[in-house]
Amino acid sequence: MPSALLPIIAWDYQFAPNAQKSRNYLYITHTPFKICEQPFLLPRPALLSLGITYRRVPVLSIGKDVFCDNASFLDAMQELLEREGEGRALKRGGADRAFEAWGYRSFWVALASVPAGLVSKELGEDRRELFRRF
Structure with a gap:
C-alpha cells in the first residue's frame, strides 16, 4: 500500500469544493490520509511554516511531494495505486x-x-x- 510508505496529507478546509474532490477520491480508493485543517481566510500558518505560500487549497502531499492542484495530485495517486496492483485505482475514461x-x-x-x-x-x-x- 503506497500510503503506508508515503504519508498522504490534505492541507485544506472541509467545505472547499476542491478539497471535497481530493478527499472523496482518497475515501473511495480506501487510501488512508491525514487532514491538516486550514483556516478559511489567510494566513495559513501551518503551510507558511513549511515555506508554502500558495494561497489556494487544497494543497496535498504524498510523502515529500507537494501538489497544489487536484489534477496533478490525482494523476500521481492513480499512478501509485495502479502500480500497487490491488485494484484500488479508479477506472479512467476519455471524458x-x-x-x-x-x-x-x-x-x-x-x-x-x-x-x-x-x-x-x-x-x-x-x-x-x-x-x-x-
Whole structure:
C-alpha cells in the first residue's frame, strides 16, 4: 500500500469544493490520509511554516511531494495505486478531463450569482485578487 510508505496529507478546509474532490477520491480508493485543517481566510500558518505560500487549497502531499492542484495530485495517486496492483485505482475514461472542465466552469458561472450581502468585508479583502467580483 503506497500510503503506508508515503504519508498522504490534505492541507485544506472541509467545505472547499476542491478539497471535497481530493478527499472523496482518497475515501473511495480506501487510501488512508491525514487532514491538516486550514483556516478559511489567510494566513495559513501551518503551510507558511513549511515555506508554502500558495494561497489556494487544497494543497496535498504524498510523502515529500507537494501538489497544489487536484489534477496533478490525482494523476500521481492513480499512478501509485495502479502500480500497487490491488485494484484500488479508479477506472479512467476519455471524458474525465471534460467533466472536470465543466465542473470548474460551472463554479465560475455560479460564483457570479452569490449575493453581495453574503460576502463579509474580511472575505472580500482575502479573495479580491482571485475574484474580481469582490
